[in-house]
Amino acid sequence: MSGLDRRGFLKLAAAGALGAGLTACGAGDSGGGDGTTLRYAWWGNNVRQQNYTKALKEFAAKNPGIQVEPEFADYTAFQERMTTQMAARDVADIFWVASAQVMTYHKSNIYRRLDEVPSVDLADYSKEELESFKLGGQLNTMPFGIFVPVFRYNETFAEEDGVKLPPADADWDAWSEFLIDYSKDNPKQRKGMPYEADADMVFEAWLRQRGELLWSEDGNPGFTADSVRAWFDWWDKMQKAGAVLTLSEQEGMGPDWALVGKKVLAKVGNSNHIIDDAKMFPDYSFKLRSVPAAKDAQAGHPFLYYPRMAIYQGIDDDKLEAAGKLISYNTNDPAMIKTVGLTMGAPVNPKVFEQTLAAAQGDDKESLDAVQVSRKAERRPRFEAPPGTSTWRTAMARVAEEISLGRLSTADGAKRLLDEISAGIARAK
Template sequence: MPGNRTTWSCATVMVLTLSVLLTGCGGSDEASGGGKTVLRYTWWGNPDRAARTKEAVALFEKEHPGITVQTSFAGYEAYKQKLATQAAGGDAPDVMQLDYRQIDQYASGGILLDLGKQKKALRTDEIDPGPLATGVVDGTQYAIPQGRGTETVVYDAEQWKAAGVKLPRKGWTWDEWADAIRELAEKSGKPGSVDPGQSEDCFEVWLRGQGKALYTKDRTLGFTADDLTRWWTFTDKLRREGAVSSAQQTTQLDGTVENQPLARGKAISDFNWDAPSSGYTPIVGEGLTLAPMPSGANGTPGQYFKPSMFMGAADSTQHPAESAEFIDFMINDEKAAKILGASRGIPVNEPIREDIGPDLKDFDKTVADYQDSVDGKLEPPPQAPPSGDNALQTTFGRDYDQVSFERMTPREAAEDFITEAKAELRS
């Protein structure tokens, strides 16, 4: 392992300790598998992604009769907590799905396998170099991107049209978005949107639209308490007006589609990444539509394309070659790609993307068309955030809860977040 691996910060250890209390130790002894190699594979997602994943895994097992893959999945927040608990306990799964924000944390913590040493089993030559490089930490390839995605305003077009409000358009600003959801709330009698104040992702899009960034190139905060105060003042005012979801609804958000106000009929729109928005389809129906994120006042787009998620393997796995072989299958196999569709974003393997593109249908085609509509119009993505950001996502939502329940002013909460963020990033 590289010699510059760092220890986990005190704040992260506290999060992991809490995770143990909340979820318990998620590890278990591998089954014998009847003499077969047994791999544990975990991911986060919705039921649609789970069904497709299990079908692809079944195909892999059929074509690799000596390997059995044990699968498990959860909503993002529960998954993130459980994976952190397993990693801290030395029980990381053989193969795991990773978010952009987790790679530095797990790589520097000694959790991830050097996939660059598995070139016989894992091909990367047909993956776009840009996205592939985002899985590199200190010159080592620790994770492989599965697809690319971008943020979106996902909405029920039938309800939006029924309210008689002008539909979202390319290039709309945050102020225009706010006016639209106020009008939706007034005419429909329900919030026009989920409250974006709790989302660090939404804040990043807003911040980039102002010409700033979450982090600088030297991995320090790229914004001030004044910036965050402006954001939380903006969203808090909308909540007080009833234009966005209430504090009670917002605190129920746990990363699952089912607990989002849009899915529960409590809002007309939401913010999400494009591919995971498929989870709304069984609930909302054919009216489910994707629109670009609002831009800055001068039209500067804040959203960007990023790898929608990655696959990585545990450094502690007893089966590194088989783990790499499974990752290769999920990313580079044409039959697997047709099963998975756009459930993890549009594939980053260029020949496969071109191959499956004409066959995409239903919401997969919606995602592909949406990406085509913003392709070439977005700013380059930022570098992967520092390891402390994974814990700070939780801090961000917690501090905004204090605002939404009116226990802190936006200024007080912003200053509290900045203080904790600087301490976390120094550790």
């Protein structure tokens, strides 16, 4: 047998190493050649992945010389991947920012200032709107949607069961009493709602109605243990009366809508969720209501939540113009909304919002109407989650779970939540 001798082997190894090196060089050449290649990172479900991939292709077709490499992941995996990429200084050129990380990333200085990128078109926004988008006095992230906390109900079930919902100005107690009565007496033995005492945006609405904030301007919890306890008490009362699903029935905290959609009349959530959730049950009609308002709700309690995107600080300067164009396409171009729909909320551009609202029907209109109510309302400022709070929603889910299981009182749960959040913030400082 004429086997490979030592010299031959070494030559082969050297050739292999050279080839691998050349291949690596080629793979890293994303900015040169035929034009600019941008990496775009976002999260969501399969439908959102397909829609955004299609929209990015349409953008590339309209902008010869710009290619977009999509980097998609599920929400949790997205955050984990971002963490790893940030550690490796290899973040996508444009990326969505998970709500709990907005200020953490800001503190880590990974955002590029957008008001210094001429291709980011800000002409349609008022000065006040642009001010409300800023973090630490800088326009370094761009909202690309708006959503608000809502109560969603299944209109088909309500009609089938012959129930009349509380009036539009009903308060929290009126809703809980209605849901308790409904759960006690409906022919299909449905429950009022899933147990979602960890619904962060509705919780924030609860706090703001009591004159508090979720996060204060100086980066601390803006709420008291009393308000948290009252929130948990509201859920606890419904759970003890059988008006919400048990953790067993909904398979844990953060129930899967596909699993619980047929079991409940209503649910709390965000206005944009109706877009994807309603599609899972095409035979039913869903409607949105503003969250209940406490009788003594403080003025300015409504708020808008903005999902944000950003350009990576470390982006090559020669890609910046293209990145700005893509940001503008995401936020200002009706063609983008046409392709991706309202899955990430109402358009943030006021002109595009009005155009979309005028043409909207069905679930889209429900979602936009809910946002419009809050857009027109007086709103006190809202501040983003400070560094060190990336797991506050996990902490809240854990506390809510233990209360639901009867292992923790609402008072102890409220104290624990506040203590855990404060400890996280203190560590980050």
